[in-house]
Amino acid sequence: MSVALVLLEVLPSGALAASSAGLLTAAAGVGEPVAVIAAPAAALDRAAAEAAELGAVRVLTAETDPEMLTGPVVDVLAAAVAAEGPELVLASHAIEARDALARLAARLRLPLAADVIGIARDDLGVVAHHSAFGGAFTVDGAPTFGPLVATLRPGAVEGRLDPRPLVARGLEVPASAMPCARVEAFTETVAPSTRPELRGAAAVVAGGRGVGSKEDFALVERLADALGAAVGASRAAVDAGYVPATAQVGQTGVSVSPKLYVALGISGAIQHRAGMQTARTIVAIDKNPDAPIFDIADFGIVGDLFTVVPQLISALEAHKK
Numbered sequence: 001m002s003v004a005l006v007l008l009e010v011l012p013s014g015a016l017a018a019s020s021a022g023l024l025t026a027a028a029g030v031g032e033p034v035a036v037i038a039a040p041a042a043a044l045d046r047a048a049a050e051a052a053e054l055g056a057v058r059v060l061t062a063e064t065d066p067e068m069l070t071g072p073v074v075d076v077l078a079a080a081v082a083a084e085g086p087e088l089v090l091a092s093h094a095i096e097a098r099d100a101l102a103r104l105a106a107r108l109r110l111p112l113a114a115d116v117i118g119i120a121r122d123d124l125g126v127v128a129h130h131s132a133f134g135g136a137f138t139v140d141g142a143p144t145f146g147p148l149v150a151t152l153r154p155g156a157v158e159g160r161l162d163p164r165p166l167v168a169r170g171l172e173v174p175a176s177a178m179p180c181a182r183v184e185a186f187t188e189t190v191a192p193s194t195r196p197e198l199r200g201a202a203a204v205v206a207g208g209r210g211v212g213s214k215e216d217f218a219l220v221e222r223l224a225d226a227l228g229a230a231v232g233a234s235r236a237a238v239d240a241g242y243v244p245a246t247a248q249v250g251q252t253g254v255s256v257s258p259k260l261y262v263a264l265g266i267s268g269a270i271q272h273r274a275g276m277q278t279a280r281t282i283v284a285i286d287k288n289p290d291a292p293i294f295d296i297a298d299f300g301i302v303g304d305l306f307t308v309v310p311q312l313i314s315a316l317e318a319h320k321k
Contacts, residue, residue, distance in 0.1 A: 205223045210287065234272045267291045
């Protein structure tokens with residue numbers, strides 16, 4: 001059976017990132033999902049065990065220096081490709097992973113598909129599904145040579161494979177001596193939150209310029225808390241100073257594919273839609289009946305969000321009781 005290599009991200013805690021289950025599920029549609037874990041030695045055993053629990057048929061591990069950026073991970077991936085001869089190399093479309101896979105594709109001269117929303121195969125090989133032009137089109141692309149290197153949009157593929165027995169082995173990784181950056185020092189910033197991370201969240205509540213002010217953006221956060229959702233924002237809301245730039249959803253922000261996306265006071269410019277149009281269910285609340293967001297919404301409410309949202313929150317809280 002063909003092999004699909006999956007680079008899994010290891011968090012500072014030693015656990016695998018939330019995107020891991022979806023990545024392995026997507027890879028299983030192409031071939032045997034084989035996990036690749038590049039992390040400090042202390043984290044390898046735990047991460048390998050978690051990968052097997054998530055359905056990896058084998059786990060390839062290699063120790064890397066956390067102070068070295070990207071280069072050692074590319075070396076590990078190149079060694080894994082040489083050892084396994086895969087049809088697909090897959091990783092999350094997160095900052096570090098997409099940097100590593102782009103470098104791998106350049107080093108090995110392989111085809112690259114970035115920010116795909118699905119992976120499949122047909123009689124000729126691997127097919128990547130893209131959301132293009134702000135979600136106006138779904139485009140299929142396929143490589144004509146070599147294994148496909150692809151990054152998957154977090155949340156785009158759901159599901160979880162059955163657990164597998166742990167079959168792990170270490171990779172022999174020859175250093176490439178390619179130049180790479182080194183972290184000399186850093187300062188950790190702790191920002192405790194009970195909300196899920198925006199990238200990969202199952203539900204997102206986002207506010208736009210129509211929210212009106214930084215103080216009124218608290219209404220967006222209240223609805224997010226009632227739904228157990230992450231908080232997002234349009235670029236207009238970020239530019240107006242309502243929320244930090246880390247909350248921005250769109251072409252120049254974070255791309256999300258949640259089960260539920262609630263847009264409050266967001267007109268729906270094409271740049272914003274590019275980052276959220278693949279959501280399973282989209283709910284929009286806006287005073288303007290001609291707002292473009294209603295063109296893609298599954299459910300739309302034309303009205304004042306300061307009237308509608310408090311009622312919605314009250315209904316959700318009553319339902320929980």
